[in-house]
Amino acid sequence: MGTMKCRSYGQFCGLAHALELVGERWALLVVRDLVLGPKRFTDLRRGLPRIPTNILSVRLKELEAGGVVRRRLLARPAAGVVYELTEYGMELEDVLLRLGLWGAKSLGSPLPVDIVTTDSLILALRATFRPEAAGEVRAGYELRLGDIVVHARVDRGCMDAGAGPLTEPDLVIETGPAIRALLAGELSPDEAVESGSVRLTGDPAHLARFVEVFHIAPAPACAPA
Amino acid sequence: MGTMKCRSYGQFCGLAHALELVGERWALLVVRDLVLGPKRFTDLRRGLPRIPTNILSVRLKELEAGGVVRRRLLARPAAGVVYELTEYGMELEDVLLRLGLWGAKSLGSPLPVDIVTTDSLILALRATFRPEAAGEVRAGYELRLGDIVVHARVDRGCMDAGAGPLTEPDLVIETGPAIRALLAGELSPDEAVESGSVRLTGDPAHLARFVEVFHIAPAPACAPA
């Protein structure tokens, strides 16, 4: 008798429906990792180490049923299965980046358990990129956090971020969680370099431009825990 | 022993953190209702009839701890408590509207249990409004769904939506769930009126402009359940 039919929010509302599609725990993080391209089950696991495999399995089915994700069988060689976003799912990218940017404003220090993944870092570069601040900038940056290496090529208002190193980067930025404070303007480039929380290879002047182009606006005077 | 520390996603990532702040079940719907202004506990219950009161209580505490919501004591008269978004919480409006618009694209027919609330309808008007399509339009619309009555005043690129009727509206639109198909272009204004799923008071020509100005882009060829 507690057996109410379903887990619907009971509202005829776009937002409520969106949350039924991608609002379950882990769902949006799965979408996040698929924004950068099709992935295998195991790749998804690698990007989300704390997701139980059964939950990943269920989420993928739900997302597929919701028209957000498509399951595709790979042809030989390298046979297998990949999951990819549908066109409809792709349309979440913008929302996802904005939500991530919003969350980044109040992101504190990472717990020891927290990891950074290549995908999340690439998405962070996309989310923080400000075309209007990239006026005449043309530069290639290589970013290293722990053993994660990604790169960003800025060409005026266009930016392209990807995994791996860059040949002939203008600047190599080797850092850690301090990257967030740096992008948020809570840590000046000079301070960052002096304190050793950021190490550079290349002209340090590029770093000033980097933090202009990739930016996290400060959160408006709220002190979360 | 099963007592793993917390419900963290274990990622140092803006999106993961955002989901820890507002990703729990019901949380974003609570934020939705607060976007339109401070509300009492009971007002929130009315807007979210299916939320258990203990969950609402917990969510409000969590949102408060996360710096998204602020609890404020009302002065006399009408003493009591209201919950309101912080500045940081307000910044979610844009994401919320976009996510709602995305969800609206694949919104099917309402289940018998589904309700529409005044707030969600006002937010839907905000989300679907296209300033660029409102070029020279100046009009006042009154929208009635069941016993819900809201209005929208369009003045060139500006729009203001609110609860209740309008004095001297250019058009009164009385309808039901068909409003979604109408805004999505799946139902033409003429069809809607002919089939009786929409009733008008005022010049029917206004309806054509209405569906231009308030619009849900079609979902890209995906057939969800």
Added chain:
DNA sequence: CTGGATCCCTCACGATACTG
């Protein structure tokens, strides 16, 4: 009446182990 707190039940989540 508002503004919750409390109880209890159930199911979804999460950890682990196991299979095609």
Added chain:
DNA sequence: CAGTATCGTGAGGGATCCAG
């Protein structure tokens, strides 16, 4: 490699109760 099976726990859900 790509998931399914199993099973314990705790969050969600519904009803009721209580204080101001």
